[in-house]
Amino acid sequence: MAKPLAGIRVLDFTNAVAGPTATSILGDFGADVIKIEGPDTRHLNPPGAAPPKPGAPDEPWNRVIHFNDLNRGKRGVVLDLRRAEGRALFLELAKVSDAVVENFSPRVMANLGLGYPDLCRVRPDIILVSMPAFGKSGPYKDRISYGPGIDAMSGLSHLTGYEDGPPSKPGNFYCDQNAAQLAALSLLAAVRHRRRTGEGQYVECAMIEGELQIVAEALLDVQMNGRVQTRTGNRHPWQAPHGVYRCEGNRDEGIGNSGDEQRGGAGRGVLGRPQQAVSDDEWIAIGVETDAQFAALCHEMGRSELAADVRFADALSRHANQDALDAIITEWTSHENKHALQRRLQAAGVPAGAVLNVRELLEDEHVLARDAFQDVTYPDLMRPFPHTRVAFKLRGRHASRIDMPAPRFGGANRPVLGGLLGLSQEMLDALHTSGITAEAPVAAQGAGV
């Protein structure tokens, strides 16, 4: 059966996280994604390279973990867009593509002569999806920022954190994956519109505007009540108990802690980092929604009397007295294993889940049963690469298999420029000789895109 997006070709001229993620989603469902890189855009000796398989070529740039994760399933072409021949080939590729996706700051595409009007000249019904941080207009249009900086400007960082602590990052970043999904969704909608009308269009996916959608409660509270919401840790506006509780420590696992490391430790491990044992990062999340669940929790704690305690008898009282309640629960969970406790509380109908670290996540029975990651074999790597899949399955089609690893640097130069554009062997050789294309990154200083 054809994959859902078979027949859609996307020219991917993106970097960092948001853009590559958007196009990788499309690739997972069968779009032909052609990834364009400059001759110097992958580090020659990247710090985040996975260990090689014995006998693999000495090409660390083909083992960059972040790059490979976000670019699986794409075909890789290297073009020097600082040169006219490179730009001409880009336009030739645009001519045979349904959509172009880019996420550079607004001036870059126009300066290269690859803006929307330029693309329309070679393909009038092209769809261009741009993913600027702040948009192509307005006072911040020329600002530069990565994902965490946009999380800061949306209000999400201010709103995330401990009650008594500073603004915090949600994970590493939030707006990148958020914008990626919005861009992929919009691209599909634009493709549908073109199928019906023949009309292409320009899609502007300003990352900050995608993120305003998910802080709306706080924005409306300012208008409705003059209230400036702030950080409340893991607490819920009206439910209690609602938080994470310390569990029995498991000191045998040898967890590497980037926190200590980045505070000045000397690195030696595979990524320049020793493994360190972190004890005591064992927690269970418990979030009680109803009185019945609270009674069940009290029963499991062997403290059934608490369900009738005036301090905790209903949600309002529990919320008002949650410091005391949290102390009681912690006293109990501190001696329990988080995994066993999760099973036991869930069996009793109490919402509870272990806080999994990323290794535990990869081994979690539910994650395995749901195929939340798909292992893909890379020729250069010791181990299979677990690619994160989207959070939905098409149950009738089983359609989101990742068919190819991420491209080797310039790995599809010849199949794409020769096969798709029909360039002769001699022309391909000439492009290689003149450095318009490359199969290994060149060391260049700062210039270009």
Added chain:
Amino acid sequence: MPGALEGIRVVELAGGRSVAYCTKLLAGLGAAVVKVEPPAGDDCRRSGPFPGDVPNPEASGLFLHLNTGKHGVTLNIEQAAGRALLLELLAETDVLVEGFRPGVLDSLGLGYEALSERLPALVLVSITPFGQDGPYAHYAGGELIAHALSGYMSITGDPQREPLKPYSTQIEFQAGLQGALGAGVALAAREQDGHGDWVDVSAMEAATFLLGGPAQIAALTDEVRVRNGTRLIGLPPRYFYPSTLRPCRDGYVHAHTNIRHPDLMAALMEQPRLAEPDLLEAPAAHADEIDALMDEWLAWHDREEAVRLAQELRVPFTEVFRPDDVLADPHHAARGAFVELDHPVAGTLRQPGPAVRLSATPWRVTRAPLLGEHNAEVWGRWRTPAELARLRALGAI
């Protein structure tokens, strides 16, 4: 101008945030959305903020935001008369979005098998905390529990303190977004072969999707990265720094180096130390020292000034804005990022406008529906006024 999803008919079986956000996005892209609420209303109507902090199901800020661009009807699908009416509507529907626990639709005779037999082109989007199958499918809990199990809490917060979840219900919003994307993919597939599909969304996996790298690093190198306070995690010592949140004279900034030109930090702060070779060789290993040097400079600079000076040098600093700052931001005013919507009960509010801007098929935002506002218009297509009166008396609408 038409919407990009013009002609796509969506029905939402209301119940919570993720399904509401999913269909809000589809409505923004031009789909015709009918939100079907139980007679008591969507749970979101009971979540604040409310004007003057007075709970009112017609004035919930959350509800008003999550339900722009939709028609609203009521229907009790636990009654046979309600289900019969729903099936009339579904016969003219492309996408049905629901968020009941696994098995609930089946028990009402509305599971995917039953529906697809009758309506083979229907796309059913089911959004649940843990997905339709697997050992946790029937687990109790939602946002917090899915967050914990997803791994995302292990990378949010201070390493010396308990793991954190981000503000509000980000996973429910992300699950809604994944559901909208899933609907888009299923509709594209339907164009090939005419068949619908069942899009099974797991909120837990929506959070796992946000991890951005640490799981892959753990699998390939055995290093388990955990939360790193305000700093970006997963950066080896030789990698760039700063990428962190720091206090300044009147608030906080997000401080980030120019990755290609790390020496610009020294120029910005007039701190030669920030450009010395040993520091630039391994910035992340000098994070504490860099923080201290930055703090000296930031203590003398306001948020706006620090960001302006940094951005002038192409160093990507940004402000940590509070919600009131965001509303007052001239950038959003210039771009029309907020739209003023008049609501008969809640009054005039500035709500987030387009999530994405499509030049030929603009994003749509109109005010959220009142409870049962479009009952006569929608249900009147299949039932006479007398029949509707009887259904109303039965409590079906």
